[in-house]
Amino acid sequence: MDEDRNDRWIASRAVRRAASGTARSLRKQSTSSETTLWDVLRGRKLGGRKFRRQQSVGPYVLDFYCAEERLAVEVDGGVHCRQQEADRERQQAIESLGIRFVRVTAEQVEQDLPQVLSTIFAAFQSK
Numbered sequence: 643m644d645e646d647r648n649d650r651w652i653a654s655r656a657v658r659r660a661a662s663g664t665a666r667s668l669r670k671q672s673t674s675s676e677t678t679l680w681d682v683l684r685g686r687k688l689g690g691r692k693f694r695r696q697q698s699v700g701p702y703v704l705d706f707y708c709a710e711e712r713l714a715v716e717v718d719g720g721v722h723c724r725q726q727e728a729d730r731e732r733q734q735a736i737e738s739l740g741i742r743f744v745r746v747t748a749e750q751v752e753q754d755l756p757q758v759l760s761t762i763f764a765a766f767q768s769k
Contacts, residue, residue, distance in 0.1 A: 672696075675717050675748035676705060682759060683715075689763055699741070702732055711766050712741050719748040 672680065676695070683693040683706055693715070697707035706715040714736065718729070733743055744765045746758050 673717070673719055673748060675719070675751040678755065679706065679715070679717060679746075679751050679758065682755065683762075688759060689766055691766065699736055699739070702736060704736070704741075707741075713744065713762075713765055714741050715744045715746070715762055717746055717748055717751055 672695075680693075680695050682688065684695075686692050691708045691710055693706050693708050695706050697704045699707070699714075704714040705717050707713070708715075716733075733745075737743065742765065744762050746761065750758050
């Protein structure tokens, strides 16, 4: 998030290093739905916007992030059913930095990818 340096939390080097390591591990262990979505987001394929996957923001890691749009895309799998309150708190903390969210389920990605892409595209701000 180099473009957003003024909008980051002040985090210790240890916290940044830990989040960076977590992001690196998550990139190596992507779920099938994350891989499917990444294949259509990478290389500016959606609306010419650049996305990063497993982008660290303070102590958190976003599934996908578009700095130009200040937009996070989160793919929620089954584990998210058991951590809804934690997800809500995490999202609120990240939104406090002016980052907007699109949440989709892994099932939506697998079963209706065109609709997921439409939802993400609709979240782009007109400039």
